[in-house]
Amino acid sequence: MRMKKHSHLHLPSAPARPGEAPDFSYVALSPAGAVARPDINARARDIGSLSVELVRVLDDAGEAVGPWHPHLDPAELQIGLRHMLLTRLYDERMQRNQRAGKISFYIRSLGEEAVSVAQCMALRPGDMLFPSYRNQGLHIARGIPLLDLMCQLLSNTRDMCKGRQLPVMYHSKAGNIFSISGNLATQFPQAVGWAMAAAIKGEDHLAASWIGEGSSAEADFHHALLFASVYQAPVILNVVNNQWAISTFQGYAGGEQRSFAARGPGYGIAGIRVDGNDFLAVYAVTQWAAERARTAAGPTLIELVTYRGAAHSTSDDPARYRAKDDHEHWPLGDPIQRLKQHLIKLGEWSEARHQALTTELEALVISSWKEASTFGTMTEGPKLNADLMFEDVFKEMPKNLRKQRELMRAETSRPGAPRAGGK
Amino acid sequence: MRMKKHSHLHLPSAPARPGEAPDFSYVALSPAGAVARPDINARARDIGSLSVELVRVLDDAGEAVGPWHPHLDPAELQIGLRHMLLTRLYDERMQRNQRAGKISFYIRSLGEEAVSVAQCMALRPGDMLFPSYRNQGLHIARGIPLLDLMCQLLSNTRDMCKGRQLPVMYHSKAGNIFSISGNLATQFPQAVGWAMAAAIKGEDHLAASWIGEGSSAEADFHHALLFASVYQAPVILNVVNNQWAISTFQGYAGGEQRSFAARGPGYGIAGIRVDGNDFLAVYAVTQWAAERARTAAGPTLIELVTYRGAAHSTSDDPARYRAKDDHEHWPLGDPIQRLKQHLIKLGEWSEARHQALTTELEALVISSWKEASTFGTMTEGPKLNADLMFEDVFKEMPKNLRKQRELMRAETSRPGAPRAGGK
Amino acid sequence: MANMNMIQALNSAMDIMLKKHPSVVIMGEDIGYFGGVFRATEGLQRKYGEHRVLDTPIAEGGIIATAIGMSVNGLRPVAEIQFADYIYPGFDQICSELARIRYRTAGDFCAPVTIRTPCGGGIRGGQTHSQSPEGIFTHVSGIKVVMPSNPYDAKGLLITAIEDDDPVVFFEPKRLYNGPFDGDPTKPAVPWNAHPKGQVDEGYYTVPLGKADIVRTGSEVTIITYGTMVFVAAAAAAAMNLDAEIIDLRSLVPLDVDTICTSVRKTGRCVVAHEATRFSGFGAELLSIVQEECFWDLEAPIQRVTGWDTPYPHAFEWEYFPGQARVSMALKTVMEPA
């Protein structure tokens, strides 16, 4: 085969690889307060500009400005700050626990806390959430005890998943939070189906789902948008554009040519791009989308522009593929810092209160971990009964599984049989 | 489970069901000549309006007007007319052959002939085509002998597919036309891969692919757009919006909220909507897209607005689900009539020449069928050797297939063994 | 009791379920206004409304994904995949999601979705309208797999499947829609009204999953089969004057191992038959179970009768289809004295 010297295949390039200076000039920004807030009944085709602008409320000075200002009660903002801080402290401690070999795997949401927390707070408890693995803030904002989450991480005797799922693949039946799948994006069209069912039943709950911008490349993204559009399902579809999918830059998911929010109008769905590190903007946009959904005005695709501050997961080493200090150069700052600054500006917060809250939440994390450990750890304490492996494959255990359970019992009762804890 | 009395799920509705008067007022039209023709280097994001307007060149009087007028030589238009007419006559005769039990299945392209013929003529022979089952016009415009196509329909001894494919699932290696799959939409991202390879090799061939608007709901549509966008592949992606997918109206593929062409800009791809029954407009738009692809200016998504004049296939009865005379009310008329009228206006055609051409082509169809039949029919003449069933599963036949071939031979050589021809 | 073909029986099952359970919704391509390309859902949308009987986009992956979401929200979707050959775009949602939701949430969530899909050959559908992919689904833990062979069972099994709290993939051998078929395409078609299993109760009844049907008791050889091959096998055995015990599995998962083994222990000989390709087909699992459970009772090696390991070719439909000749050959081999 002869090849010409120069290929003309286009290849998106990352803003900065190791050793290079981070350059975020590609991120299209709008000034805080600059984007108009259309009526919730606006037709998708008439508000296409929302999908390329960037809704921002908090300006650089920490002032809330413009038509998207949600005018939340300071008490509510403080709750938001608390949830975000708790999410971060929880992440930090669990990361350390993984490093110490106490859990097998962990994923942080560093820098993206506003996404889950503000969005969750803008929704109602009856709304069903279909999260990705980087939405622990949803659990925290819905008030799921840390203990529940930690026991899942430990696959211990109090694990909601009975040891079947990798750490962070939580769910909460009572909290209306659906199960996380290791298979990317699958939850996106499921959320649409849930919302379709709500509409069929004439209930006014909505569904919301989250995926990473990288995962939006999966077919499920398309199915979700298409079905949401056709049936005008009461659903909020969120793309968390944290710029990276493991080592791959968002350009490889199509973000170089066009915003992810812009996919929405292409399907006849309202698309809106928001500063994902701006608690107020995220809240306001989500509230707007929720009102649309609840009044049968149609689904909304929200792109939350943020940055993955940490490694992809504890199995990942970002030093291999991106500039080391990139997170510090991210033009949209840190969501916790920004909300804190705003509250201080409002006279509703102080460094001292922040410090006190940090101390309180750290203690909560530590005490919760202690309690979780009493239900078993990877090395000690009560262990889940391996019989559980055979349950819930079906509602009733079929004969072949009962037989296999017997065989497994025979195997593991032999002296010297290997047990969990090996590597 | 309690259900509220009224669901608020939206359900698209068809323009006319049996017994209702066809109403095509939903089809957004632009006057002929009204749509601007942007530079071929225009960025997708700057030409979004092309995806909602409708490029038309031929006006109601048969005059070619406006910036998209391709100024083709009359001789070329006559060739186009000939290909379209041949396609229609071929379809009519094959339909009759199916009704007479001479072939097992057939699919017509009635009313959509301009799509395949004009697009094919606007491309180069080295460009690779990835068609759907309703693109017989591509084969005809590429000069594939009817004999080849007919032998495929007959699964006879001269069948290019060696009896393995359902009728109409042609391909042509020499003609650079890829194989048609029974599985909808799979060819769309394959075309993108082919185009990526051309770009990698630095060759300036492009790939073009066609799917129905109904099939655009499949995941493959999304994959095609996404990969085309990311790598800016030299590909033309065509959605043939003939308003129906078997019994389902285009609203169920998302066409109610937004045009299919509008998906393009959502992915950062140029999207353009064209009158699919206007030979000149289809030609011009395709030429524009081809130039874009060949100059590495990016891929193009073309929506060809047309109408499925006939039943979905010979297995279908549209009287069950749509108004009987709907085709006659289609606002964009008939592609053959319109080009004919234009040529007559130009003084380059006449009713008499049209009649003569029809007679000539009918004779060609009939003589080709006669010749095809000499290579075997469903009931008579030479039969394909059933041994062929075991070939081409792999390049070299593995042992188990050689063994199975032996067993098959033993079976079929028994007296009274059933043979093809039963129903 | 009424005469019904398999399509009518399936329609009746869905009709009854729509009436009995407000949570049941039917969805799929062309199934609403039109009533389905095989007409299995004819009249249901008119009767139950557009919100209970939904036309969908042509996106099998989207259909299954949204059905899962609906089921998590308390509905019981019955999704039609127009041909089993087109189920693969939904394979990830079936395999990674539908099959796993109960397990990974320790029962907190479940997804009682039924997927109906016509399968099998014999209608000149060529390689993309003739496949029998049931074996693949039996390898996916967490999915029940059903294939009826007659109207009576089809209706009762479908009702059971819809009411089952686990996901079920329900394969319908399309060659049997209008009548039983003994594998000989040259004979005139036989309608269901001439067959006792075409007599179908018009009301609610169930046929359990996991319970095989002994279609014919016999002593000389056990034929384990399902779907279209039930009739082909019976005809071949009858033509050979063999006293065969013929087992129609009806449900592949869960599998009625007891009925299988009891029979093989009695007859000492076994043939396994299906339309699907041979290599790694469901027949391999059936053969394996019999070999493991009944080895010492076997008087001859178990034989498999299957489609060939090729796609299903349009022109060679009857050379591909495992007809009576292929069954007879296997029966002859298995009956040979050691």
Next chain:
Amino acid sequence: MANMNMIQALNSAMDIMLKKHPSVVIMGEDIGYFGGVFRATEGLQRKYGEHRVLDTPIAEGGIIATAIGMSVNGLRPVAEIQFADYIYPGFDQICSELARIRYRTAGDFCAPVTIRTPCGGGIRGGQTHSQSPEGIFTHVSGIKVVMPSNPYDAKGLLITAIEDDDPVVFFEPKRLYNGPFDGDPTKPAVPWNAHPKGQVDEGYYTVPLGKADIVRTGSEVTIITYGTMVFVAAAAAAAMNLDAEIIDLRSLVPLDVDTICTSVRKTGRCVVAHEATRFSGFGAELLSIVQEECFWDLEAPIQRVTGWDTPYPHAFEWEYFPGQARVSMALKTVMEPA
């Protein structure tokens, strides 16, 4: 000769292929700049450029579809699917397209695509990073299926796969990437440099598809296996002091039936072992073939050693994994005198 682990051996194969054939391109998620999450493609993009070693969107269906298109245009794409658990979104393109293109075009077009994907458990990956779906692919006519058990074979087989004109799905047992593994997780990890098959020729060589490797000759029992279980089975047999003949299949399609049958005819006893779930797993096909071909030579029923018919649970990795205890149990059973 050099010491290589399996990752290095695979990397070497791709390196050599990229150099030898300008038509070879490597593609997949995170495989370019980063070199892959398991680092199998490390350094290749730097060496051959971004147009030969392509990062892709996270869309397995799109990866396989575009790879098919590329191959039709004369390239030889080697596509990585990051985990075998994530191959299902590409299943339709594999099953309905990749496997069928040569057949349906009577050889006018073909699609020489190689799909590499890490499979299997033992790395605490939980249910979505541990699956062994190879059996499913063996049921799809037109696809070759390969699974190496060591660096030497991995390299030679991958070179053969890439040069093969048919599509190949190439499964890599990830637990073997860094060293052989006998199934006992409590023992210290053994690196490949202590193993003869970790000695890998640095240049071009091939290992044929369809030719099993007799890892150990023996007379008392035949163990048919592949991937990780090769070492587990060997350790179990050794611990029992059994003179077992151990067959490492290496390629499942095409399958080396001759080697299998010759061995079973000699030993008269057979155990089949794989990590995948049991029901309708590839073991069923292996067992079926042995039963069909060697029935009269068998002195005991063939036994299957497999994963259980459940998803692969995070907390019960070693209770799920078919370790030495499970193999021993099967060996004991198969060795019992009739």
